[in-house]
Amino acid sequence: MFENLSERLSGVFDRLTRQGALTEDDVRTALREVRVALLEADVSLPVARDFIKRVQAKATGSAVMKSITPGQQVVKIVHDELIATLTGEGDPGKLKIDNPPAPILMVGLQGSGKTTTTAKLARRLKDREGKRVLMASLDTNRPAAMEQLAILGTQIGVDTLPIVAGQTAVQIAKRAKQQATLGGYDVFLLDTAGRLHIDDVLMDEVQAVRDVAAPRETLLVVDGLTGQDAVNVAAEFDGKLGVSGVILTRMDGDGRGGAALSMRAVTGKPIRFVGLGEKTDALEVFDPQRIAGRILGMGDIVALVEKAQETLEVEQAERMMKRFQKGQFNMNDLKGQLEQMMKMGGMQSVMGMMPGMGKMSKQAEAAGFDDKMLRRQVALIDSMTRKERANPALLQASRKKRIAKGAGLEVSELNRLLKQHRQMADMMKKLGKKGMLKQAMGSMFGKGQDAMPDPSQMDPAAMQAAARQLGGMGGPGGMNMPGGLSGMFRKK
Template identity: 80%
Template sequence: MFENLSDRLGGVFDRLTKQGALTEDDVTAAMREVRVALLEADVSLPVARNFVKSVTAKATGSAVTKSITPGQQVVKIVHDELIKVLQGEGAPDALRIDNPPAPILMVGLQGSGKTTTTAKLAKRLKEREKKRVLLASLDTNRPAAMEQLAILGQQIGVDTLPIVPGENAVQIAKRAKQQASLGGYDVYMLDTAGRLHIDQVLMDEVQAVRDVAQPRETLLVVDGLTGQDAVNVATEFDGKVGISGVVLTRMDGDGRGGAALSMRAVTGKPIRFVGLGEKMDALEAFDAQRVAGRILGMGDIVALVEKAQEVLEVEQAERMMKRFQKGMFNMNDLRSQLEQMLKMGGMQSIMGMMPGMGKMAKQAEAAGLDDKAIKRQIALINSMTKKERANPDMLQASRKKRIASGAGMDVAELNKLLKMQKQMADTMKKLGKMGKGGMLKQAMRAMTGKGGGLPDMANVDPAQMAEATKMLQDPKGLGGDLGKLGLPGGLSGLFGKK
């Protein structure tokens, strides 16, 4: 999400932060580039124009251009303005579903991922909100639409309204309302029919269903890949039906993401959720703070910590931390780290959430460094005996040949793995001693939820985040230590070339 926009803006701000003193002309020239980047990312012209005008007005004052770190001050202004454009009122996922049964109306065009999104949201309500949900498909036009929702409902363990042939959308909505009341459901979700384009027949049907159901929430599902057209669809639906929020789908494959930036500003309706894949749990609440961070290449530390907490066991993490601080890092430890990386979404996913690592993730991918490399390394470790994993220093030529052969690889790959393990042990020990209480210790406590839980991104200064990113990439600093693992710029070569 936002890869192209992030790359373009990253280039602009890199030049600003390296420039030192700034003049108003420097800022104005940079903002022209920002405007072009926004337009290329499918942000609507009025939104791009107003955004740049607002940032320029705040960034050309003497308080910024004459400050000690003017470039970083401009980045912070852009960050704050992005949040202002994207921010809705209240929590995006705080749906009005009190006083059961609460109806939620799902609307949108055909092909936007509406039915899949309906099931994803139902799963979220069931698991996170502990709500009893009933699904009902009102799509009598698309072949097998009702069967599709029934199958998805079965997969996620949510009830679906039985199919009665011959009923129209309004009749199904009335039956769903009655079933939800009699069955003791907290929420019932109505998945309406879509069209390939907006027409009067579609709007008449949706309006009739709305009048019957009186929904607490009317969520418009739009395909984020359609760019400007997504904004036009939202405007049409809001004007004729009235929507309470938007769900953007396929945002995992969108390198532009302008629809998200335009949607809130043009329609005035909040973006509630974003779909980031086909899996049933690939639905995230839209968070303006985190999205702004992603756009500016600051990563998404909150998402990284959330994923880590899902796979890390507290006691195991504490044991690992104590070992790492002493420089104890054998092949069992490395295998554990690699397996956890896969559970957290793989190397590309993790690097994409780390500040300043987005570009490196792309470099790694282009070089063929993907999750297959992790799996090959795990296979090499599994080919070792218990003693060899605990004490890799004992591996001599004959043992190496046996291990590589057992994993179906050559000795050169095993040598790379052994070198990486040794250098990681040294780096872990150094991290364990750095800073107050040890940088590694602080990171591990955050990952496991000890010592304050999730980081509060509202209190993160983008200028400080930029400094942290520089430290990671600095060949003379911490980035240099990480770079010893063979990574261009600090992290992206962790797994060696194939």
Template identity: 80%
Template sequence: MFESLSDRLGGVFDRLTKQGALTEDDVRTAMREVRVALLEADVSLPVARSFTKAVTGKATGAAVTKSVTPGQQVVKIVHDELVKTLEGDEEPGRLKIDNPPAPILMVGLQGGGKTTTTGKIARRLKERDGKKVLMASLDVNRPAAMEQLAILGEQIGVDTLPIVPGQRPVDIAKRAKQQAALGGYDVYFLDTAGRLQIDQVLMDEVQQVRDAVSPRETLLVVDGLTGQVAVEVAQEFDDKVGVSGVVLTRMDGDGRGGAALSMRAVTGKPIRFVGLGEKLDALEEFDARRIAGRILGMGDIVSLVEKAQEVADVEAQERMMKRFQKGLFNMNDLKGQLQQMQKMGGMEGMMSMMPGMGKMKKAMEGSGIDDSILRRQIALIDSMTKKERANPALLQASRKKRIAKGAGLEVSELNQLLKMHRQMADMMKKLGKGGMLKRAMSMMGGKGGMPDPASMDPAALEQAQKQLGALGKMPGGMPGMPGMGGAALPPGLGGFGKKK
């Protein structure tokens, strides 16, 4: 998400921060480059102009250009202005789902991911908020649309309204309202039909449903890849139906991100969620500060920790942490770390949220490393016996050949894995003895909690990054991050084979 824009802005701000003293001309030149980067990211021209004008006005004063760290001050101003552009005058707040049953109307064009998004949000409300949810498909035009929602309901454990052939959308909506009240549901979703383009028939249908149920929220689902078209669609739906919030889908494939940056400024409507893939857990609540941090390469450690907490088995992690504190780390521990990485989106997903990791991510791509490495490493560990996993020192030549053959891989790859294990085991011993492990746990969301990195200024973020880096000064790469649900980014990945 936002890779292209982040890369362009990163280049501009790298030059600013390395330059030392800044003149007002330096700032203006940088802002011209920022405006070009925004336009290339498909941000609307008025928004790009307004953004750079606001930043230039704040960044060209003597308080900035004559400060000790002028480049970092400019980055801080850009960050704050990004937050303002993405968020508007006030935060969107949580979905209005009090006083059950609360109707949520889902609208949008065909192909935008409306039905899948309905399932994702329903799943989120059920699992995170403990809500009893009902879903109803009002799409009587698209073949198998109702069946699709019913299948999604089965997958996520959410009830769907029984299908009655021949009913009109407004009648289905009224039946869903009645069922939600009688069944004690907290929330019910009405997944309306879409069209390839906005037409009067579509709008009449949605208006009838809206008038019948008086929705607490009307969420517009639009494809983030369509850029400014998404903004135009939002304006039309809001004018004719009334929209309370927007969900941008397919943002995992949007290297530009212009729709997100323009949406609030142009339409005045908040972005509620962003869809980041087809999986039913690939949905994030939109947080302007975190998004601004990602765009500027500050990472999003808050989301990383939240992701770790989602996938972590708390009891298993506590047991593992006690082992780490004693300096114990065998192949079973390593397998647990690798599996946690897979659940958290693999190396790429984790690195996208780490401060300053964009360049390492590019280096990984250039070297041909991908997440298949994790699968191969786990396959090698699975080929070991229980005794071998518990005591890797047993692995001599004959055993190595058997293990590699069992995994369908080369002995050289097993040797790389063993080297990586030794490095991590050594690191765990050092961290356990020096007390750094407890400090790392605290930093990554331990008892004392952790600050939102986007609320910190660039200098503070840089310091936090150095502290994280102190855990990783080992040959071969960056080590694991104890405390993030036990997930690790193991050292030595750079030598563990290439894409096949």
């Protein structure tokens, strides 16, 4: 999401912040490049034009031009304007679902991922908010649409309304409302039928369902890959139905992301969630501040910590930390780290949330340092004996051949894994001595004074500067870690 736009903007701001003193012409030139980057990212022309106009009015003032770090001040202004462009009223993830049963109407065109998104939202409400949820498919047109929702319901542990042949969408909506009331459900989701295009038949049916259900929320599901057409669809649905929020799907498959920037500005409706994959847990709240950070290459440390909290138990993390502080880091530990990264969405997902790592992630992918490599490394560790995992120093030539053969891989790949293990062991030992592991644990699980600060209080200009340093912009050595990440990514 936003990879192309982030890469272009990072290049512009890198040059701007390195210049030191700036003139108004320098700022105008940079903002022209920003405007081109926005248009190439499929942001609508009026939105891009207004955005640049607002930034330029604030960025060319004497307070900015005469400041000690004018380049970073410009970055902060762009960051703040991005947030203003993306922000709607209230918390985007906070749905109006008080006074059960609360109806939520899911609408959109066919092929937008509406049924899958209905299941994702149901799982989120069940798992994160403890709500008892009922789903109902009102799609009497698409073959097996009702069966699809029922299968998804079974997978996520959410009830679906039993299928009764021959009923209309309005009749199903009435039955869902009755079942939700009698069954003591907190929320019921109505997955309406879609069409290949907006027509009177579609709108008449959805309006009739809306009148019967009286939904607290009417959420429009739009395919983010459709770019500016998505904005037009949102405007049409809002005009006919009164949409309360938008969910953008397939945002993991679009490096441009311009639809998200245009959607809020053109329709005035908040983007509530974004779909970032096919799995039923791949639905994230659209947080304007964190999205702006991602666009400007600041990463999303909060999202990274949240994913770690979801997949790692506190007791397990504490045991690991105590071992690392003592300089103990064997192959079992490395396997745990590799599996943890895959649970958190894989290599590209984790690096995308780390400040300054956007460019590095592409370098890693080009060098073959991806999720397939992680799985091969786990296979190599699984091929070792218990003693070999506990003490990798035992691995001499004959043992290496046996392990590589057992995993179906080459000895050279095992040697790379062993080198990576040594580098990580050295790094863990140094971090343990400096007390940084304990601080990281406090940040991740909110313990004591080391707990992570509120991201809304972080200075975006300082974060952007730190991101450049963390990304290893100064040369081929990459980050100042043992061997450098760049060295790890190069194929030997």
